[in-house]
Amino acid sequence: MSxxxxxxxxxxxxxxxxxxxxxEFAAQANVQAGAYDAVGxxxxxxxxxxxxxxxxxRTPFTQSLDWSDAPIARWFAxxxxxxxxxxxxxxxxxxxxxxxxxxxEGEPGDSRSITYAELRDEVARTANVLASLGVRTGDRxxxxxxxxxxxxVAMLACARLGAPHSVVFGGFSAEALHSRIEDAEAKVVxxxxxxxxxxxxxxxxxxxxxxxxxxxxSVEHVLVVRRTGQETAWTEGRDVWWHDVVPQASTxxxxxxxxxxxxxxxxxxxxxxxxxxxxLHTTGGYLTQVAATxxxxxDLKPATDVYWCTADIGWVTGHSYVVYGxxxxxxxQVIYEGTPDTPHRGRWWEIVAKYGVTxxxxxxxxxxxxxxxxxxxxxxxxxxxxRLLGSVGEPINPEAWVWYRRVIGGDRTPVVDTWWQTxxxxxxxxxxxxxxxxxxxxxQTPLPGISANVVDDDGQPVPAGGGGYLVVNQPxxxxxxxxxxxxxxxxxxxxxxxxxxxxAGDGAKKDEDGDIWVLGRVxxxxxxxxxxxxxxxxxxxxxxxxxxxxxxxxxxxxxxxxQAVVAFVILRGGGPExxxxxxxxxxxxxxxxxxxxxIAKPRQVLVVPELPKTRSGKIMRxxxxxxxxxxxIGDATTLADSSVMDLIKSELxxxxxxx
Ligand code: PRX
Numbered sequence: 001m002s003x004x005x006x007x008x009x010x011x012x013x014x015x016x017x018x019x020x021x022x023x024e025f026a027a028q029a030n031v032q033a034g035a036y037d038a039v040g041x042x043x044x045x046x047x048x049x050x051x052x053x054x055x056x057x058r059t060p061f062t063q064s065l066d067w068s069d070a071p072i073a074r075w076f077a078x079x080x081x082x083x084x085x086x087x088x089x090x091x092x093x094x095x096x097x098x099x100x101x102x103x104x105e106g107e108p109g110d111s112r113s114i115t116y117a118e119l120r121d122e123v124a125r126t127a128n129v130l131a132s133l134g135v136r137t138g139d140r141x142x143x144x145x146x147x148x149x150x151x152x153v154a155m156l157a158c159a160r161l162g163a164p165h166s167v168v169f170g171g172f173s174a175e176a177l178h179s180r181i182e183d184a185e186a187k188v189v190x191x192x193x194x195x196x197x198x199x200x201x202x203x204x205x206x207x208x209x210x211x212x213x214x215x216x217x218s219v220e221h222v223l224v225v226r227r228t229g230q231e232t233a234w235t236e237g238r239d240v241w242w243h244d245v246v247p248q249a250s251t252x253x254x255x256x257x258x259x260x261x262x263x264x265x266x267x268x269x270x271x272x273x274x275x276x277x278x279x280l281h282t283t284g285g286y287l288t289q290v291a292a293t294x295x296x297x298x299d300l301k302p303a304t305d306v307y308w309c310t311a312d313i314g315w316v317t318g319h320s321y322v323v324y325g326x327x328x329x330x331x332x333q334v335i336y337e338g339t340p341d342t343p344h345r346g347r348w349w350e351i352v353a354k355y356g357v358t359x360x361x362x363x364x365x366x367x368x369x370x371x372x373x374x375x376x377x378x379x380x381x382x383x384x385x386x387r388l389l390g391s392v393g394e395p396i397n398p399e400a401w402v403w404y405r406r407v408i409g410g411d412r413t414p415v416v417d418t419w420w421q422t423x424x425x426x427x428x429x430x431x432x433x434x435x436x437x438x439x440x441x442x443x444q445t446p447l448p449g450i451s452a453n454v455v456d457d458d459g460q461p462v463p464a465g466g467g468g469y470l471v472v473n474q475p476x477x478x479x480x481x482x483x484x485x486x487x488x489x490x491x492x493x494x495x496x497x498x499x500x501x502x503x504a505g506d507g508a509k510k511d512e513d514g515d516i517w518v519l520g521r522v523x524x525x526x527x528x529x530x531x532x533x534x535x536x537x538x539x540x541x542x543x544x545x546x547x548x549x550x551x552x553x554x555x556x557x558x559x560x561x562x563q564a565v566v567a568f569v570i571l572r573g574g575g576p577e578x579x580x581x582x583x584x585x586x587x588x589x590x591x592x593x594x595x596x597x598x599i600a601k602p603r604q605v606l607v608v609p610e611l612p613k614t615r616s617g618k619i620m621r622x623x624x625x626x627x628x629x630x631x632x633i634g635d636a637t638t639l640a641d642s643s644v645m646d647l648i649k650s651e652l653x654x655x656x657x658x659x
Contacts, residue, residue: 015398019405019438021414025387029434031296031448039448046449047477048076051288054295055328056090057081058257061284065475071495071502072482073475074261075285082255083264083283084127084160087327088120089255096303100332103306103355104149107196107338114149116330119156122149122246124253126157129245133188133221137162137256140266142186142219143313144168144177144208146195147337150225150242151313154190155265155323162256164263166278169314170195172597174210176276180268181211183278184484185218190242192225193232199342201228209233260284266484267316269422270534271493272524278484279316279422285477286320287328289426293447294325297416297430298359299388306385308334308352309361315531316422317392320478321361325426340366345373349381360408361390363530367400367408368560375407383408388433390416393530394562395518401440419443419518421504422532423494425478428452429516444515450476454508454516459498467509470518472502524621526555526563531599533565535621538602541595542569545588547576552611552619553602556628564603566628567592568648571607581607604628608648615640627652 021029039046044065051061061079091097097117104112114122135141141158143165145151151167158165166184168177181189189212194203205224212219224232225242264283268276294300300307307326311317326333334355340348348370352360370378389409391401396417405415414433420426428450429443436444446452451473454462462468472479479502482490497503507519521527524535535553542551550570555563567588575584585605593601606627612620615638623645626633636645 015439015441017398017402017440019415019440021434021436022412025414026434030299031432031434033435035432035435035448043449043451043474047285047288050292050449051076051284051477054291055081055086055284055287061260067475070475070500071491073285073479075477076260076288079260079284080257081260081284081287082160082162082257083287083324084123084156085255086287087156087159087324088116088123091116091330092120096330099330101327102149102152103332103334105334105336105351106148107199107342112149119153121251122153123156123160124251125246125249126153127160127253128249129223130157130161130163130188133223133240135161135163135188137258139163139187140166140184142166142168142177142181142184142189144170144189144191144204145225145313146170146192146204146227147312147335148192148195148225148227149335150192152323152335155313156327159264160253160255162258162262164265166266166268167314167319168268169312169597170204171314171599173594174207174214175595176597177207178211178214178216180276180278181216181219183268184266186216187218188221188223189219190223190225192227193230194228196228196338198339201230203230205232209235258283261481265319267319267422269316270525270532270537272534272536274534274536274540276534276537277486277489277493279480280482280484281425281478282481285479286425287324289476289478290320290325291328293427294321294329294331296432296447297418297427298361298390299433300329300331300359302330302332305331305358306334306355307331307359307361308355308357310336310348310363310366311361316425320426340369346377346380349378349383352386353382356385358385359388359390360386361392363393364391364396364400365394365529365561367391367396367404371400371403372560378407383410386410387413388416389413390418392418392420394527395520396441398440414438417441417443419516423480424472424476425480428472428476429518439515442511442515442517446516452516454510455498459501462510464510464512464514467507469498469522470504470506470508470516471498472504526565528555528563528565528599529561533600537596538565538567538592538600541592541600542567542588544595545591547571547584548588550611552621552624554621554625554628556625558603565600566604566606566624567602568606568608568611568624570609570611575607606652609651610641610644610647612636612644612648613640614638
């Protein structure tokens with residue numbers, strides 16, 4: 001384990017501002033003071049109560065938690081349930097089928113509002129189509145789509161069949177898609193001809209064709225949504241147009257009533273090795289916690305709120321707080337296909353005004369980008385409908401937090417800084433908006449029903465004012481149930497560092513009041529614009545290029561994206577002939593984009609003669625980070641060769657390669 005990627009944020013703990021909920025907000029809040037005490041000692045009993053309150057079980061469960069086979073948890077195991085039924089049908093049966101479930105805003109300006117009744121029917125039709133393509137309960141389906149309503153429909157159609165979905169972010173490359181399809185042995189891939197981004201159509205289907213050409217014998221069919229109308233290569237017998245089969249399918253469909261522990265989805269995320277981990281989530285516990293947290297943390301009033309989470313469905317935030325949490329709660333929400341700056345930098349705020357968005361959930365990187373663009377942009381739009389703001393994905397610096405509340409929230413809205421992970425499935429640490437006096441930059445308190453703490457190297461809780469590692473002490477309903485196909489890696493990664501407790505991989509501090517400040521990863525995982533990337537994965541991509549002999553990647557702090565990828569490479573045999581350094585750098589950046597996806601493209605590629613290593617051969621990333629962040633080089637006494645840093649510095653002073 002190396003030291004935290006983020007510099008120690010000592011100055012955070014001197015942040016003294018407090019934002020109490022207004023009396024008006026507190027009075028109407030879903031969760032009132034006393035919520036923490038009301039949980040009692042038996043956390044599993046608390047969650048069983050929440051599950052009965054928030055979900056409709058086909059067969060009610062009688063067992064809450066079985067932890068006898070730890071770290072494999074079984075929640076509500078003797079109950080049966082269906083996720084799509086809970087997200088849709090039961091709302092229609094309860095008479096709210098006319099409520100809008102999704103206000104879809106396409107990037108080119110097209111929009112559609114879809115009610116719960118319509119969405120239920122579309123999901124049932126799609127489930128029938130998937131069944132006719134051979135998908136059975138338990139089969140895996142890969143989804144590679146832009147953020148269009150069909151993405152939500154596809155996920156819920158899988159859930160309706162009890163066929164775990166594996167959503168792959170549309171920005172990932174054919175190579176990344178291939179490895180995910182292969183690992184999950186998906187039977188069907190659902191994709192689109194393309195989508196719209198920054199005012200232009202982009203293609204998706206060619207990446208699916210390329211991925212399948214690499215060999216994916218499990219895949220029998222590709223179901224293709226027509227989004228852009230662009231020319232699309234076709235494999236007869238394998239490929240099926242969505243519009244040829246879904247509209248005419250029957251809306252009669254009996255959901256698969258699955259056991260609570262039936263897999264709901266696999267979602268791949270970066271770990272510390274080159275191979276992404278297929279994080280497995282199951283049904284009953286996951287739905288319980290996403291519904292509970294969505295209601296409590298966002299103070300959701302389903303009949304009146306208009307909720308907007310800006311995440312793509314390719315990430316866990318899109319799974320838990322675009323698809324499952326909001327729909328299980330019967331919320332009305334906005335989904336937007338494009339980027340914040342298309343066709344102009346006020347697009348998000350125009351959308352807030354257009355739909356009267358009341359709750360906004362986004363990432364610090366977006367907030368910092370808007371800060372950079374200037375307050376006059378949001379000021380041109382009516383944001384008075386907003387009553388709560390949320391943040392997720394990376395530490396939010398206090399200045400961005402305060403700006404978000406003042407400029408976007410009109411100095412009146414609570415801001416909830418929510419800490420969680422792909423693995424935790426749902427929010428774990430967050431203020432409660434009607435209860436907590438918020439501290440800018442801190443996620444503060446484990447939610448009722450969650451036991452989390454900051455511990456030292458020996459696993460002992462640190463005292464107030466201390467720092468260490470973030471752990472979760474007791475199982476929670478939405479916890480991952482494993483890594484697809486790799487039970488050992490599951491136990492090793494999360495449960496071996498501190499026996500019996502879950503190690504999150506984050507460093508954290510506890511302030512004098514006992515509030516938690518999450519500082520960032522302590523392993524070789526970076527966080528770029530709230531997206532998780534593995535240093536090792538990018539290093540593997542770089543060394544797969546003929547020119548590169550060795551590579552080391554670090555996450556350097558970046559004012560907008562939180563961290564940025566900086567790569568140090570040693571060239572094979574002094575490098576290619578007749579290629580300028582600028583060309584070389586650009587080729588390697590594009591190579592990473594092709595291997596993993598544009599989000600992984602290094603901000604800088606620095607060509608160096610050597611890498612700093614310890615005597616046991618470990619790369620000292622801390623020293624490379626010092627270079628990447630233009631700092632004085634720190635303690636280098638454990639280097640095997642003490643002259644290496646001088647060598648690197650003198651080479652680099654000859655010219656950097658930042659673009
Ligand atoms: O380092 C933490 C950071 O994001 C990591 C989880 O990334 P991912 O699985 O992609 O999920 C992101 C969306 C839930 C964590 O290990 N992180 C997430 N939320 C916060 C955060 N760091 C600080 N504060 C947060 N609120």
